[in-house]
Amino acid sequence: MHSPVARKTRFLFSAVLGLALVGLAGCSRDGEEAVKPNPLPEFKEEVKVSEVWSRGVGDGQGESWLRLAPVVDNDQVYIAGASGQVAALDRNTGKEIWKIDLDRRIGGGTGFGEGLVLVGTRDGYVVALNATDGTQVWEAPVTSEVLAAPQAADGIVVVQTIDSKVAGLDAKTGEPVWLQEILQPVLTLRGTSTPAVEKGVVFAGFASGEARAYNVRTGSMLWDSRVAVPKGTSELERMVDVDSTPMVAEDAVYMVSYQGNVVALDPASGRLQWVREASSYQGLTEGFGNIYMSDADSVLSAVDQRTGSVVWSQKELEHRSLSGPAAVNNYVVAGDFEGYLHVVSQVDGRIVGRGKVDSSGVRSSPLVVGDTIYVYTNKGNLAALKLK
Template sequence: MVLAALLLCSSAFAADPPVWPQWRGPTRDGVVTGPEWPDKLEGDSLKQLWRIEKLGPSYSGPIVAEDRVFITQTVDKKTELVTAHDRKTGKELWKTSWEGSITVPFFAAKNGSWIRSTPAFDGKTLFVAGIKDLLVAVDGETGKEMWRLDFVKEFDSPPPDFGFVCSPLVDDTGVYVQAGGSLVKADKKTGKVLWRALKDGGGTMGSAFSSPVFARLAGTDQVVVQTRTKLAGVARDTGKELWAKAIPSFRGMNILTPVPVGDDGVFTSTYGGNTRLLRVTSEGGKYDTSDAWTLRYEGNMSTPVVVDGHAYVLGKDRRLLCVNLKTGKEAWGTDERFGDYWSLVANKGKILALDSRGVLYLLNASPKEFDLLGKRKVAESETWAHLAVCGDEIFIRDLTGLTVWRWAGK
């Protein structure tokens, strides 16, 4: 009877559907596990399950729980809205809203003045970043607002010109965000600020666009974050700055999320700067940083995925580049130019890439050559939101709707 009960529990656990709880997926690196993907996207290999039309614009990627999907939108250029939908049908379960709107500077107007950050879900609470430097905690079951933290009021800081762009990072103790011209940890239950670090003043530009990640570097668990001026490691419990390295970029536009590599490496690239692998070491409690290598290539907005020691990154010139992380050498780069932005997800040697022009690409992650397996138009409007891949389901948020696709099989 005991064995039968254990087997039943094991089967129930194994049957839990794959989820996408945060920016860049379950492990925040754009890498998922599960059955191998099919070899093509065309024809009947990819079928639409359901679609929600006439949504307000958003750059937030969909958050996928076991039974529901959360999305955000900006409505009538004045209100931010978060909704929950049944995962099987798309039926709306609840919605919650608040005032939230800015007008971004003219040179960025083509990228819109709507909500940007991808929420995070810890299984109970959804943490949503509003564009006006506002963090809102919402009950995932009911949509009830639990608390909100207004960083402009909290720190008497100027509103961000480009909005709150960083996507929240969550652990058992708190929520980590770049807001108020700093890196902040807030209590999950109350929204109280636990610590504030890396204060750069914000200024007219506001906080950096890059999102923090957890990493274990030089034997220490820490938060790694790229601010407007530097890459840094911060103690998770106290906010103490452990190490920092200046990262040059154009007007502080550090956008993509840094990618931890191995036990001591961090891969990053900047707009107006270069691509590099930073080494972080520690001796006697004293940290040191050095460039393992640098490459004269400008990453722009697209955070890379790492597969078998190679990083795949779409740069400012809209070419896809494969970089050997050990040597820093370019393995290959495409002649073809793509859209301005790619969101990338990897699984078992394959990569799905959603182009901002509404095209989905399927690639072999090969360091020898650009190996395109298939491509498919999946949206008529732009697709700046990060795609979510949960088992055989693909969730794609475009500017006007949300579509769920399913692979029919190999």
Template sequence: MPQGNGFSLQLASRGRLLLSGLGLAAAIGLSACSSPAKFEPAPLAPPAALLGANLAWSTQVGTSGTSLTPLATAGRVFVAGASGTVAALDADTGKDVWRLDLRTGISAGVGSDGQTAAVITQTNDLVAIADGRELWRVRLPARAFTAPLVAGQRVFVLTADRSVTAFDGRTGARLWSQARPGEPLVLGQSGVLLAVGNTLVAGLSARLTGLDPLNGTIRWEALVASARGTNEVERLVDLVGTVSRQGDSVCARAFGAAVGCVDTSRGAVVWSKPARGSTGVHGDDRMVFGTESDGRVVAWQRASGERSWEIERLKYRELTSPLAVGRVVAIGDSKGLVHLLSREDGSEMNRLTTDGSPIVGAPVLAGQTLVVQTRNGGVYGWRPQ
């Protein structure tokens, strides 16, 4: 899957609202784009089991939050628990490569290039880890809900004040910071931060923004969705993770407003279509997949944005972002189920079970292993039969 996150150049030396300012943030409840509580999901039919999958391994990392999603890279799966546990797991066996207790709560992570890992604590500390030991930590000026990006011997952080900051990966020295003045409300959930070639791409409000990773200079901005509505809540359109990257094409969701694709070589929006969702998207070279706030699953054609298919049988199940892998699209739900859907028409291929608590974030692929993490801290890896 060409969803890489490493810079090609070698560098030298579900949601809440936040009212933020001066580095402070206060939580505000949000219900506009969540699944209506009065609607119960329809019973599921028996699993189809058209595609076999065996549970290869499972482990425990401790209770997890929505911004603590697993990361697969370099044959390892990096995971974190809300109470302070960070671990690197062997993707084949699920066994610990290393495990560290930071003894403080974690709010966002994990980011890693396969060697250095980084998380953000609930006290706004950015912590870098290598081989199971803490390398350094620095205090951030604002809260953060997006996993750090570790690439090119640097650690990049997107904070809730709509700032992107770069730190030296070896020392933690601050290298540069780029801030975008924005609206007073921001989302308290994971945003967009990735590398595309030699450009750092970040979601700043409703704009996908390309930055020079060496100095933070803005190279281009692409508006995925325009703010509408009569108040600040209705006008909130922050970009949310995950995204779908295929070469220079990056497709993303603007919270509650649209899904769109951007050509990052030109910084131009290719298409943007209305969509009422609060989680990220994923896809392949032909289609982009996403889940709407009411549980509908939608596939858009990557080239044009036209809809290829849509299913409603998973409505009101509080679905995660999807993962497109092989013949299927994998999606978790609030009951700890992982639904494997045909990427061609959305029909059911199989259904996998965990510990019954909500799946946290999108499933990830580590080699041939499909990995999910649950709210109760279970980490599960399946392989095709």
């Protein structure tokens, strides 16, 4: 008889995550009972989700469990599709500025920096495009498949690959500058944390449950710490992947792991400031002195940034495969598997609005710039929305 953790993990394998069985041929799922998503809850509407514009861009997330997301710089929004399309749109109108087809499978995107639009490919390359017109500047091989958006700062492009390596590439040429690696567990989720680069430091989380900081120019390790320690008797139970992007605030770096913890780390030393048990593979956001996360069961929670105590939990959306959350004005928004965008109050977690983006579902976290919410759906529709 399987433990509750094993049953939940196997459900996620079949219905939500598409786990990467590193080093294994497969995993039996016969006899496992699927968890039904909660029905759409009733609520008193306080805000409306209004569409500003929408445009189809490529094929979205494709057939794999990808979480390609848009990125905004100034008045342009950049987005990539799984089968190789990359586009720049006017972020206010949705008008196409340029669009190209790389004719290769994209697994990680979209990144921006140093005047470049950056994507990672399924066959282990980083491709850099000129942000102005989309022309290819360079492409560079890395050690393995790229499922995280490359980042750029201080003349370096930073990319994390699925084999738990982090590389620094010269932003002008794509030539390798440094490489760091960490021991990878036998079994991992199919996904990779996107490194965060702030003030010359690269913050990265790994499938082992570890967190590390590197100098962005040299790759020298500044510190290492633990988000979670593997527990249990089976490889499934011992999975503690850090798959979400570290969230960097002024006084702390926040990370969350699957079947582990959400933590606040000191940016300078990696020392734990607080730790709370949690399980999530989605990104974090902040607002009103809280960090917000959707856990592996799609329970949306607010956690006090200073203490780690839970402020509220929203359980009405449980098992609806929520995306990572994003904070906008007084609200938190998250997409779900049916393509709804849910709007929740930052104050108490009550549902105050809902809008349908499209029926293909929303897997990647919404992007908020000012009062505009950009949502990229699984089938490739990029929508700009506002709350009224």
